[in-house]
Amino acid sequence: MTQTVELPFNYSLEDVLNRLALDPLNSVDLSNQTVKVPLDETIITVESIGTFYEPKFILTGLETKEQYERVTSILHFNRSLEPIQKHFLNTNLQSLFLKYEGTPIITDFSLYGNIIKSIIHQQLNLSFARTLTERFVQTFGKSKEEVWLFPSPEIIASLDVETLRQMQFSTRKSEYIIGISKAIAEGDLNLDALATKSDDVVLSELIKYRGIGPWTAESFLLFGLGRENLFPLADIGLQNSLKKLWDLDRKPMNSEITPHLSFWSPFNSYAALYLWKNIE
DNA sequence: GACCAGGATTGCT
DNA sequence: AGCAATCATGGT
Numbered sequence: 406m407t408q409t410v411e412l413p414f415n416y417s418l419e420d421v422l423n424r425l426a427l428d429p430l431n432s433v434d435l436s437n438q439t440v441k442v443p444l445d446e447t448i449i450t451v452e453s454i455g456t457f458y459e460p461k462f463i464l465t466g467l468e469t470k471e472q473y474e475r476v477t478s479i480l481h482f483n484r485s486l487e488p489i490q491k492h493f494l495n496t497n498l499q500s501l502f503l504k505y506e507g508t509p510i511i512t513d514f515s516l517y518g519n520i521i522k523s524i525i526h527q528q529l530n531l532s533f534a535r536t537l538t539e540r541f542v543q544t545f546g547k548s549k550e551e552v553w554l555f556p557s558p559e560i561i562a563s564l565d566v567e568t569l570r571q572m573q574f575s576t577r578k579s580e581y582i583i584g585i586s587k588a589i590a591e592g593d594l595n596l597d598a599l600a601t602k603s604d605d606v607v608l609s610e611l612i613k614y615r616g617i618g619p620w621t622a623e624s625f626l627l628f629g630l631g632r633e634n635l636f637p638l639a640d641i642g643l644q645n646s647l648k649k650l651w652d653l654d655r656k657p658m659n660s661e662i663t664p665h666l667s668f669w670s671p672f673n674s675y676a677a678l679y680l681w682k683n684i685e
Numbered sequence: 686g687a688c689c690a691g692g693a694t695t696g697c698t
Numbered sequence: 699a700g701c702a703a704t705c706a707t708g709g710t
Binding site for chain 2: 619624641
Binding site: 687688689690692693694695696697698 | 699700701702703704705707708709710
């Protein structure tokens, strides 16, 4: 089935594709402005046939209405960026929002993948984290139509720590990843069920698990569920970006950041996203 | 060869 | 409750 989508607000697919292309596991074609989105076993192709000011897309490969809802939600086709843009033009982040207008929060293709990738990224530089993620998915996941599908929790739950250790995961990271996969495989942790709960409930539920701290839980809310009002204070990248924006000679302390959150609210996630963009 | 990296846990005051 | 050590290894 093929479906055409037109958006009534400015939207930069170019930015989305560039961000997705940073992950070698994604299938992005920059010259043809297309991306393949894996939804479980179904691959949806999204092709841009519009412009920044008149965004228009062709979606092919859709089998169900639910898949359509998922793709439009993942790529943020279903939520106007206009009120968010207007909101930030009245804040001290105005310059960033003029510069990066039309940049949406896109969510991960898989909630499980989001959690595991976050754990891999903990305390590692981006480039090494991407290497580990790529190795992980290419070893345990499978490839379909040039897209890598994230492995299932069941597969990872059955691994032993030594297997991941040999792939240059630390012992701790290996334990976290296998432990959380077991909790999901055994039905103790249901990520889909969290989607209907409040931010606070999701945070407190996730933090119970070994290996998931505030940063990982907030990252799940932001890039897994697409929640709009998160600002991960623990994130080094955000601290460095504010240091640059405010021309400080050191990273700002939490107490220097938190007063701004009430002005950026209820869209703190966008403040975070645009700050991350500004140091890419 | 330090020092840091899109942190989290553990153990010690 | 709050701090420091620890983790593993690539980047700079």
